[in-house]
Amino acid sequence: MDWQALALSLKLALATMLVLVALGMPVAYWLAFSKRRWKPIIEALVALPLVLPPTVLGFYVLLALGPSSPLGALCERIFGHRLPFTFSGLLVASVLYSLPFAVQPFSAAFASVDPRILEASACSGAGRWKTFFRLILPLSWAGVLTGLVLSFAHTLGEFGVVLMVGGNIPGATRTVSIAIYDQVQSLDYSAAMRTSGLLLGISFIVLVLTYSLRKVRLFP
Amino acid sequence: MSGLLQCDFTRRFANGPVIKAAFALSTETPGVTVLFGPSGSGKTTVLRCLAGLDEPDEGFIRMNGEAWCDKASGLHLPPRKRALGFVFQDGALFPNLSAAGNLAYPLTGIPRAERQRRVQEMSELLGLAGLEHRRPGELSGGQRQRVALGRALIRRPRLVLMDEPLTALDRPARDALRNDLRRVFRELAIPVLLVTHDRDEAILLGDRMLMMQDGEIQQDGPPAEVFTRPRTPALAEALGIGTVVKARVLGREGGLVRLLAGTAELLAPCDEPLGEWVHACIRGEGVAVEKDDDAHAHADASPRNRLRATITGMERIGPLVRLHLDCGFPLEALVTTWACEDLALKESDNVLAMIKATAIHLIPVT
Numbered sequence: 001m002d003w004q005a006l007a008l009s010l011k012l013a014l015a016t017m018l019v020l021v022a023l024g025m026p027v028a029y030w031l032a033f034s035k036r037r038w039k040p041i042i043e044a045l046v047a048l049p050l051v052l053p054p055t056v057l058g059f060y061v062l063l064a065l066g067p068s069s070p071l072g073a074l075c076e077r078i079f080g081h082r083l084p085f086t087f088s089g090l091l092v093a094s095v096l097y098s099l100p101f102a103v104q105p106f107s108a109a110f111a112s113v114d115p116r117i118l119e120a121s122a123c124s125g126a127g128r129w130k131t132f133f134r135l136i137l138p139l140s141w142a143g144v145l146t147g148l149v150l151s152f153a154h155t156l157g158e159f160g161v162v163l164m165v166g167g168n169i170p171g172a173t174r175t176v177s178i179a180i181y182d183q184v185q186s187l188d189y190s191a192a193m194r195t196s197g198l199l200l201g202i203s204f205i206v207l208v209l210t211y212s213l214r215k216v217r218l219f220p
Numbered sequence: 221m222s223g224l225l226q227c228d229f230t231r232r233f234a235n236g237p238v239i240k241a242a243f244a245l246s247t248e249t250p251g252v253t254v255l256f257g258p259s260g261s262g263k264t265t266v267l268r269c270l271a272g273l274d275e276p277d278e279g280f281i282r283m284n285g286e287a288w289c290d291k292a293s294g295l296h297l298p299p300r301k302r303a304l305g306f307v308f309q310d311g312a313l314f315p316n317l318s319a320a321g322n323l324a325y326p327l328t329g330i331p332r333a334e335r336q337r338r339v340q341e342m343s344e345l346l347g348l349a350g351l352e353h354r355r356p357g358e359l360s361g362g363q364r365q366r367v368a369l370g371r372a373l374i375r376r377p378r379l380v381l382m383d384e385p386l387t388a389l390d391r392p393a394r395d396a397l398r399n400d401l402r403r404v405f406r407e408l409a410i411p412v413l414l415v416t417h418d419r420d421e422a423i424l425l426g427d428r429m430l431m432m433q434d435g436e437i438q439q440d441g442p443p444a445e446v447f448t449r450p451r452t453p454a455l456a457e458a459l460g461i462g463t464v465v466k467a468r469v470l471g472r473e474g475g476l477v478r479l480l481a482g483t484a485e486l487l488a489p490c491d492e493p494l495g496e497w498v499h500a501c502i503r504g505e506g507v508a509v510e511k512d513d514d515a516h517a518h519a520d521a522s523p524r525n526r527l528r529a530t531i532t533g534m535e536r537i538g539p540l541v542r543l544h545l546d547c548g549f550p551l552e553a554l555v556t557t558w559a560c561e562d563l564a565l566k567e568s569d570n571v572l573a574m575i576k577a578t579a580i581h582l583i584p585v586t
Contacts, residue, residue: 114312116308116310116312117312117313117314117315119273119299119306119308119312120306120308120312120313120314120368120371121314121325122272122273122298122299122300123271123273123299123300123304123305123306123372124300124325124326124371124375125300125303125326125328125375126300126325126326127300130328134314134317134325135314135316138316139315139316218316219315219316219355219357
């Protein structure tokens with residue numbers, strides 16, 4: 001069992017999830033409440049990772065973060081090192097790749113809050129921040145939880161993007177799905193079986209927990 | 221001008237109605253102004269524009285001289301900057317907060333102890349004591365509406381807007397809350413603009429009534445006056461006056477005017493000059509019915525209009541029966557079920573319809 005790879009995967013999934021909370025919430029809020037004409041363009045951009053092959057996404061991220069692109073050069077200055085084939089680079093790619101898995105449930109939950117409640121909040125003198133943190137967020141807890149878990153589980157299982165952007169550096173970018181690939185390549189089926197089983201178990205349990213939690217009605 | 225809410229605006233809906241509102245409301249003298257009208261007449265739109273939840277296409281709204289909305293300069297203040305209270309039809313309580321949490325929500329920048337005192341004071345005033353920790357889902361419809369009212373009042377706004385606050389309640393809860401509303405409005409001395417389509421609510425709660433129809437305010441006056449003396453036949457119908465009939469003026473005799481409606485003669489009071497034709501409006505409640513048997517010729521009763529009539533139809537409305545009569549013109553009478561059974565009234569019976577002269581309101585035909 002490649003414990004190092006498993007730990008790295010969990011770390012990446014957790015980090016991705018946390019970044020998506022900070023990044024996905026504003027995007028989801030905008031998607032839920034904006035009435036702009038060009039909203040479908042942003043919606044499509046957010047949903048792209050759902051349909052694109054991970055290799056395509058990984059390829060573009062690799063190009064964008066590479067030293068010859070302005071973005072890559074900027075990142076190099078900020079992080080002090082090149083992003084491709086590092087954990088930070090992997091994190092950037094994972095965030096993009098899992099974006100729809102967080103944003104779509106967030107946004108659907110925000111949009112399903114009764115508009116009367118938002119109007120009542122405005123008539124009570126509350127601004128957007130107060131309305132969001134006191135009402136929208138608590139009332140959307142099930143959707144937020146779903147988004148968090150899905151982005152976590154999705155990152156845990158990603159393969160193509162990791163291979164493209166991260167490569168296969170033990171301890172830095174060698175995640176559990178890459179480890180399984182290696183095990184199969186070297187015909188170590190029993191190791192692959194154990195690792196795969198563990199990943200399957202973790203994913204299944206996390207999803208079961210989430211879906212049972214969603215049934216809990218907090219506010220009758 | 222200060223102490224005044226002034227508005228004159230138009231809201232146009234794409235492929236839909238055009239709603240106009242022009243009126244002024246004193247914000248210094250407490251009192252309830254009722255915005256009354258049939259559904260679809262635009263009452264709620266007017267209220268939403270005042271609150272800032274909807275935006276007029278033209279015109280202005282000014283509160284105590286301060287512009288809330290002025291389309292000429294493109295100004296539109298968001299609801300949170302208008303410092304008013306709004307009560308929604310269904311309460312729109314925050315389901316994740318307790319009753320106390322809902323009441324305290326609008327209070328900001330106030331020390332905790334003061335906040336708690338205000339919440340407690342408000343829940344006592346509205347009969348919510350002991351329910352403070354319940355979530356909206358654990359409250360009855362009437363209790364929820366009380367919380368919604370308290371939430372709108374707790375900041376002591378300059379104006380409270382209410383959109384059919386009693387409509388969603390069942391009868392006993394509605395009656396109880398209606399009585400409490402009168403008391404609370406008087407106690408807090410906050411001016412209120414109340415939207416309703418319920419006649420009892422308008423009469424019992426209103427000090428002034430704006431009658432809306434077809435997207436415009438058609439009449440403005442004390443509720444009792446608007447209900448008994450509508451300005452146009454269309455208003456009379458919208459106000460639920462059973463009979464509106466065109467009649468010819470035959471002559472005047474001592475403050476009364478003699479009319480010919482259909483084939484029947486009517487006597488009605490009149491202190492204004494009239495043309496040749498008028499609309500006679502007769503409330504169903506103003507018509508009494510008697511069995512028409514020749515043995516009794518009740519010439520000794522006070523109503524001046526005694527018309528032979530035939531019952532052409534009967535409708536039960538709760539404890540009352542609406543009688544459709546033909547007395548030379550179609551006439552509606554509202555009697556109790558009890559009276560109806562006592563007299564053993566049935567369709568095609570001959571009766572004597574008696575209308576007090578003062579129950580007839582005349583509108584000149586223009």
